[in-house]
Amino acid sequence: MSYDTLCCLVDDFSKAFDPWYRKQLISDRKIKRNRNCHLHLSEILTILIAYHQSGMSCFKYFYIQAFRVHQQLFPGLVHYARFVKLIKRAFPALVCLLKSLEGEVTEYLFIDSTPMAVCHNLREKRHKTFKGLALKGKTSTGWFFGMKLHVIFNTKGEIVRLVVTPGNVNDRKPVPDMVKGITAKLIGDKGYLSKNLFHDLFQGGVTLITKIKKNMKNCLMPMQDKLMLMRRSFVETIFSSLKSLDTLIHHRHRCPINAFAHLFAGLIHYQLRTDKPSLHSITNLIS
Numbered sequence: 001m002s003y004d005t006l007c008c009l010v011d012d013f014s015k016a017f018d019p020w021y022r023k024q025l026i027s028d029r030k031i032k033r034n035r036n037c038h039l040h041l042s043e044i045l046t047i048l049i050a051y052h053q054s055g056m057s058c059f060k061y062f063y064i065q066a067f068r069v070h071q072q073l074f075p076g077l078v079h080y081a082r083f084v085k086l087i088k089r090a091f092p093a094l095v096c097l098l099k100s101l102e103g104e105v106t107e108y109l110f111i112d113s114t115p116m117a118v119c120h121n122l123r124e125k126r127h128k129t130f131k132g133l134a135l136k137g138k139t140s141t142g143w144f145f146g147m148k149l150h151v152i153f154n155t156k157g158e159i160v161r162l163v164v165t166p167g168n169v170n171d172r173k174p175v176p177d178m179v180k181g182i183t184a185k186l187i188g189d190k191g192y193l194s195k196n197l198f199h200d201l202f203q204g205g206v207t208l209i210t211k212i213k214k215n216m217k218n219c220l221m222p223m224q225d226k227l228m229l230m231r232r233s234f235v236e237t238i239f240s241s242l243k244s245l246d247t248l249i250h251h252r253h254r255c256p257i258n259a260f261a262h263l264f265a266g267l268i269h270y271q272l273r274t275d276k277p278s279l280h281s282i283t284n285l286i287s
Contacts, residue, residue: 001272006053007046009272013100014042017093037086038076044090045097047074047083048261052269059262087258094264101271103158108228108279110153111178111188112235113171115139116164116249116263117146130256137167149248149263150174152186153235157276159267164260172197179206185225187232228279237277242270 001009018041047066056062063080071077078086118134119127124145127134134146148169152161161178171191179186183205190211198208209225212218221229242248248266253259270276 001053001274003050003053006049006272007042010045010049010097011042013097014040014045014093017041017096021092021096037089038078039074039083039086040076041090041093043074043076044083044086045093045265048087048090048094048265049269049272051262052266084258087261088255091257091261091264094261094268098264098268098271101159101268103154103156103160103271105160105182105184106154106156107184108155109160109182109184109186110155110232110235111151111175111186111192112153112232112239113148113150113191114239114243114248115144115146115167116149117144117251118249118253118259119145119251121145129254130259133166133256135166135168137169146249150178151235152178152182153238155279157234157238157278159271162267164263176200176204179204182206185209185228187229189232231279234277234279238270241277242266 047063050066051059051062054062060080063083066074067077067080077083115137118130121136121143124136127145130146136143136145137148138144144167146167148165148167148171150163150165150171151159154160160182163174163178165174171188172194175186175192175197179201185207186201187209190213192208192210193213201208209221209229211229249259249263253262
């Protein structure tokens with residue numbers, strides 16, 4: 001997506017979001033300052049999303065470059081320290097924008113989770129930034145201290161649903177809430193094997209398809225389901241692309257809200273990409 005297209009999309013969203021959001025706020029009947037910012041909400045959102053589009057791995061360096069090069073486009077651009085404080089204002093808008101960009105439900109959906117470590121395991125006892133949010137968990141690659149990102153993708157590579165949980169939450173626990181209102185075939189890895197989960201999802205119109213363990217009896221399934229199960233690994237390609245540029249939470253954040261703001265901005269950038277990993281052509285071929 002070009003820079004001009006991104007600016008237009010975010011500006012149109014902000015014009016609709018800002019008046020709606022003000023009506024949703026609950027007043028406590030106290031006089032509060034409502035100081036206007038030099039930067040408009042759409043400008044803050046554009047900078048956060050454009051950072052992930054730039055390919056840079058340091059947000060501060062990207063912002064300084066934007067301050068020097070794009071000062072005509074952002075005449076009200078503030079100092080970096082002030083902008084970091086303004087990110088909190090944009091957090092509700094980022095959540096709603098990501099929600100509005102959710103992909104469509106296709107016949108086959110893919111579910112998986114990926115760890116988001118917030119610090120090294122040796123420093124977990126003295127970590128304070130994500131205290132109460134991050135916990136110790138274990139994946140197939142080992143132990144980590146942080147959170148988990150659970151995502152459901154469609155065959156086009158688009159994000160359909162997502163949930164962030166502490167690191168010690170089992171992959172199967174958030175699945176029933178994530179698939180509410182969905183009727184499709186859900187493909188996952190062996191971590192989602194559960195007889196009770198299968199029956200609960202099946203009653204709601206979702207068929208859970210996973211590989212079986214070595215000591216389990218094999219069962220017949222349609223060839224199309226078998227082929228799609230073999231292509232489940234494309235989800236790992238998506239997670240690799242998200243992690244390559246620190247789109248997911250890294251170890252340098254000092255505020256949880258800002259960390260999640262950068263996470264959602266990175267996911268928004270992914271949703272707007274036109275070169276997402278996709279199985280759409282394979283689905284048409286075997287159908």
